[in-house]
Amino acid sequence: METLSLTVEIVAALLTASGIAYGLLALFGARAFEHDARAAAKLGAEGFAPGVSVLKPVKGVDSRMYAGFVSHCVQQYAGEFELLFGVSSLDDPAVAEIARLRIEYPQLNIRLVECPERLGSNGKVSNLAQMLPHARFEHIVVNDSDILVSPRYLSRVLTPFAQEKTGLVTVPYVGQAEGTLWSRLEALGISTDFMAGVLTARKLEGGIHFGLGSTLATTKTALAAIGGFEALVEQLADDYEMGVRLSRAGYRVELVHEVVATTVPAYTLRGFCEHQLRWSRSTRDSRRAGYIGLGVTYVLPWSLAAVLASGGSLWSFSLFSLALLVRVAVALTVGVGILRDGQVLRDLILLPLRDCFGLFFWAWSYASDVVVWRGEHFRLKRGRLERV
Known part of the structure; x- marks a missing residue:
């Protein structure tokens, strides 16, 4: 039992670290987009x-x-x-x-x-x-x-x-x-x-x-x-x-x-659930290699798992705090800074719940190829829709 707990602890910590690294990449991506957008605006046509x-x-x-x-x-x-x-x-x-x-x-x-x-x-x-x-x-x-x-x-x-x-x-x-x-x-x-x-x-x-x-x-x-x-x-x-x-x-x-x-x-x-699964399975089918790594981007559930697996150790709370900081920074930089979406500020407290659902749908998307679209059921095969 101790071995299993230690394994979960290590895996959760590594996935959290990967999620933090992804968050930093997202911040760099946002910065690059803003820079390029300003340059394009100056050039005009x-x-x-x-x-x-x-x-x-x-x-x-x-x-x-x-x-x-x-x-x-x-x-x-x-x-x-x-x-x-x-x-x-x-x-x-x-x-x-x-x-x-x-x-x-x-x-x-x-x-x-x-x-x-x-x-x-x-x-x-x-x-x-x-x-x-x-x-x-x-x-x-x-x-x-x-x-x-x-x-x-x-x-x-x-x-x-x-x-x-x-x-x-x-x-x-x-x-x-x-x-x-x-x-x-x-x-x-x-x-x-x-x-x-x-x-x-x-x-x-x-x-x-x-x-x-x-x-x-x-x-x-x-x-x-x-x-x-x-x-x-x-x-x-x-x-x-x-x-x-x-x-x-x-x-x-x-x-x-x-x-x-x-x-x-x-x-x-x-x-x-139906819409999120259709979205998830569509993304999975379109970007198979990249979609595998999408699971690590939901950093808050992984950091919470590390806290629970470690029995609430000091290092796990520190890791969770860093994960939360990066996650909020991405939400504010992209959602508010670039998209000007005021709803992000209103619903910021829902970020942990959103990440938990995101991770759940990511995992569930591998369970089947069936999607529901406008009340009709289709099987998704290499991006193509086939009626069930």
Whole structure:
């Protein structure tokens, strides 16, 4: 029994030390991103404002969706832009909201595209493939229906295309919690875990080589080089996969400092678990080698395990204090400093609980390949969705 306790103590201490090292890397990654963002802002791209088609696949209505629509209509953009909304059926409740938008902004080119075909398991990408032929412009911006953006969004997202071989531009995002504990935990995870991981990957890999669904800005030419949206209709992590394929095709992928917001639903515990597992299994399937190491990033549970295994020894409390310091530093630097997410300050006390859930879902993600998406069950196999 003593041998087992000592083994647990040593393993927990080593994993805690690894988690602290990861936290320091995340801080360096955040610093590098801020430095590069300031340098890019100074360079700018004066006079570059190509026409752009914004594609928004929609399904149903949520409480903040219309505000997101409006934020796209009040863009301070020097070039032309159009908004295309894609629905699988004209009976979708979102159709009425789009009609309302067209009435309130008659000066804008706002169009509704019916996408009746189901080209693959990923309904969103299936809609995008049917919307693309209706887009007037070479430059394309794709984001989800509830994304809320700033008035300078299009200007900042399109600027990198002034440079040759830019194939994809993506942006960081925050989650706007809908009030329940589970919603708040997911929003906290986005700002303090997920985005910290993105910035760390950017630092370690010498740039970003994947996309984030918050924004996928590209061109028709670049899309054609990877087979168009049709090549992604069976992919769960279509945003990630688009960036990977464009990077492999020789295009540059850029992460610009333009933070957008998405809605985090008022999850029940079951809904929270289903979404977190889908997210975890998608990441596991997309980045298999990197995902193995993700477990050490949840430093607070490991440091608590070291305290318990050592019987509350002085060194374990010192290690826990250091782990907590680094974890809070990452949360504040990324969540507040870069993302400007005030929810992080409000929910900072939930960090230990968030880390415990994160570690649990990381471990549970290896138990099965089944994910639940919009009430349907799929089996995930090498990024592809197969109906169960």
